[in-house]
Amino acid sequence: MKNLINLLVVILLFAIWHQEIQRFAFSIAAFVVAIILVTREIIQCFIGFLYISSSTPFRVGDWIVVGGHAGEVTSTDMAKTTLLEVDLSTYSYTGKSLFVPNLQLITLPITNLNYMKRYVNHSFFYIRESLTINPFVIKTALLKQAKKHCAEFKDVAERYNSMIENRLDIKISGPEPSVSFESTELGKTKVVFSLFCPTEQAQAIEQKMLEQCIKLFISEEKKQLQLNTITPSS
Incomplete structure (x- = not known):
């Protein structure tokens, strides 16, 4: 009898507050979607980091071309890959540093020029x-x-x-x-x-x-x- 009364109370409360509960659930879902939209680039960069870590298309010290930019890989982290720019017409360093978001590494082709070094x-x-x-x-x-x-x-x-x-x-x-x-x-x-x-x-x-x-x-x-x-x- 006590369990039955508790069940009836829960059903009654749900019947009374179901609209508020529904609105609260929608609010939570909207909040989660907003967080995902705001942090989408960060999530993609992290996925790109996992991609280059697992597939190893290049290593630190390799010459690569990404998005039309060539350079020597100097470091990688969860957000970006750092390149020291190389002029392929003269095969010399320009002195500029390129910071490539990891999300571009999963959307753009990567050309490895490691033997050209x-x-x-x-x-x-x-x-x-x-x-x-x-x-x-x-x-x-x-x-x-x-x-x-x-x-x-x-x-x-x-x-x-x-x-x-x-x-x-x-x-x-x-x-x-x-x-x-x-x-x-x-x-x-x-x-x-x-x-x-x-x-x-x-x-x-x-x-x-x-x-x-x-x-x-x-x-x-x-x-x-x-x-x-x-x-x-x-």
Whole structure:
């Protein structure tokens, strides 16, 4: 009888206060939803931290590209990943620090450039308007100069190239340098160089090769000019 009376009292109280209880439940639900909306970015950053911790797409010290920004990973925490910005055109540090929210690491593609920190497939080109000479006559000389500049690290480059191919299970260009010729839309001669070299020496080797290329073009143009000035009587 006592249990029955208690049950009836509970039912009676619920019947009297059910609207207040319902409004209270809605208030609690609205409060929880508001908290989730306010802290959504923080929750996503935490989920991003769990993602990079479990999948390990990169480690501290790797070079990565996220959202069009490249840099070396210096630290990670539950909110953000800190990058030391790298200019991929010169392979040098800009001195700027990038703070990438971890939520972007689960919404944006991540490119790991870890092998480029030591060696890189460095490609560059030189364009010259030279319609009087055949550019292929200087190809052998350019290749000779390229091999000369790469001779000091050739053995290490071959080993590093093989290590990268075995680790990534792909075939990459190198370590032998290459020189090819193309034509631009305006009909100019475009000389394309490709070198597998230490990252820190890439810019210096590029400047040396461009200097040699210009000298060879000038030399061949002078020879062609001398031939054109020779008269038939001579």
